[in-house]
Amino acid sequence: MSKVLLVGIDGSECSVRALDYAAEWAAAAGHQLIVAHVIEWSPFTFNTPQENEERHRRREAELERAHLEIIDPVVVALRERGVQARGVIRHGHAAETLCQLAEEFGVSNIIIGKVGHSRIHAQLFGSVAISMVQVSPNPVTVVP
């Protein structure tokens, strides 16, 4: 039976390995693959009025950049390989948002890289991978 896999990517080396792993799995088993990128954002920050005024425009720019540089090339490449792929971009807390997406799309397995872009942040506050393993309702595969 065809399942839905979810892979989280941020453009880092490790997330490329996670993507390759997920792509092979999806191609071999004929699963659908959702490629997700989360733009780090919190609804509870304190902003200046100027930042608020420009927020909508910045968000559009962030989404466009994420599409052009991170998601779209990957989705195109996957489709060429014959994988049924779909790209999603969201703002939010990485681990929480990936779990929400998993619920939203009826995902059965989540694949992520062990370390993302910000190693220092991960050292201090724990990595997305560790939080995912703790909070995800689905099996999580962490690719080193």
Place this chain on the structure above:
Amino acid sequence: MPTTKRGSRLALAIVLSGAALTAHAEAGIDQRIDQAVRPFADAVAGFIFSSFEVAGVGVPYVLVWLLLAATIFTLYFRFINVRAFRHGFQLVRGDYSDPLAAGEVTHFQALATALSGTVGLGNIAGVAVAVSLGGPGATFWMILAGLLGMSSKFVECTLGVKYRNEYTDGTVSGGPMYYLSKGLAELGPGLGKLGRVLAVLFAIFCVGGSFGGGNMFQSNQSFKQLVSVTGGDASWLADKGWLFGVVVAVLVGLVIIGGIQGIARVTSKIVPLMAVIYVSAGLVVIGLHLPEVPSALGAIVVGAFSPEGIAGGAVGVLIQGFRRAAFSNEAGIGSAAIAHSAVRTNYPVTEGFVALYEPFVDTVVVCTVTALVIIITGTWDPSVDPSQGVALTSAAFESTISWFPWVLSVAVLLFAFSTMISWSYYGLKAWTYLFGESAITDAVYKVLFLLFVVAGASMQLGSVVDFSDAMIFAMAFPNVLGIYFLLPTVKRELNAYWADYKAGRLRKFGHAARRG
């Protein structure tokens, strides 16, 4: 041509301010600046605060105007300040935020930004003056005015979002200028004309307020506090207000002209922390004097109705309380509507619910904590010089936490700075409404703003407070008058939304939905 008309208005504004600042060539720099601005400040204040006598006390018309409005709004919307309080919290928490809209300005962010513009010196210095001149009873009227003011904010901020301008480049601009002109125009051509007049009047007063209460008052009070912690009259800084003003002006200039948003961003993150520290310290002081709390509360209630030794009796107390509440939370003034209108929502009325929390946090929580600390520690003193507002609060905290004046000084400087940044934004929005958006009009406003930072630090407090109160309160005349015409519009929005909310037709997201 509209551009030349705008250009000549702009030129006039520059000449007037330039003349005011360069007049007089005698005495020290501080005195010279003070002398130059004082006659103008006094004239404006005298006009705005014209009052009538009740029981031997002058009651300014503008206070009656604001309070009447807040009461009418509360009744017209059947105690919306109480009814929507819980729902407002759900909205701030994000229960109704669609994850697909993540990344836009949230209710929390709009509220936090508006709050950092209002929580400031009014909560520290203003309350001390009110309690000293009006006795503990002033606190009672301050809280009442805060609760009623919630309804004013509800109306303003709903309208601010409903009638904001959304530009093709994705930015938004809102505030009373827009709801007065666009909102009244919807009601007919006659009212449309009135709306445009009110919008222009509002914008003029808002620019004035941004130079006064949003600027001079802030630089003046933070300078006073800095002098008092560095040794009072003996301080090296004592007669160097202009120097302090120049330093602050440079910092503000880096943000608003240099575009160094980093400074503003850092401030916007530290200010909420300082507010939490301030309230916590207040609670610690209250906690350490727990046995005296019941008698302090008794003094507040008794003092509100039958005060002893207060000029003007109960009416005098009431005026002190109302005046400080209004100055501190700015309900009915219209400034908050500018900050709140940046939120992204399909229902303008939701931002109104969220805005209820502004006077609540500002007046009912923060101001009350200050008042209690001053009353409990017995620091209030009817013979106080109103210019010593911060010093009085500082002494009240010091009597229990000896090192707190230093923390308070940092808080005062940061509050002042963030209030200036917020008001420079409000003022600029009003300014560009009047003179059009261009690089030149922008730059002219910002340079004037910085000149007033210097002027504020150099002047004696009396004229600064009167002028800043005057300009900010003046905004309430066009704002509230226009709002009366727009009340049915807000009521339609409210009823439609409230029916959906009560019937459970609004979609819940996130944690709340998962909890069921």
